[in-house]
Amino acid sequence: MSDVVVKLRDHGPILISGDFVIEDGQGEPIDLAGKTNIALCRCGSTKNSPFCDGTHKDCGFIAENRAK
């Protein structure tokens, strides 16, 4: 089992937990302030990119990804 878990939340963000690094488009690490659990936006509507701010609940974002 991996030390990092990435979960696609139905109609919501990408949840990441564990010991990980998030890099920006230029390879620079984003300051996570020591957090080991974060939610990345995948609806594109957040005002706090790259993090989820809950806006997906109001923008009609639909996504259900299943392993099979």
Ligand code: FES
């Ligand atoms: S997934 Fe939550 S604001 Fe985009």
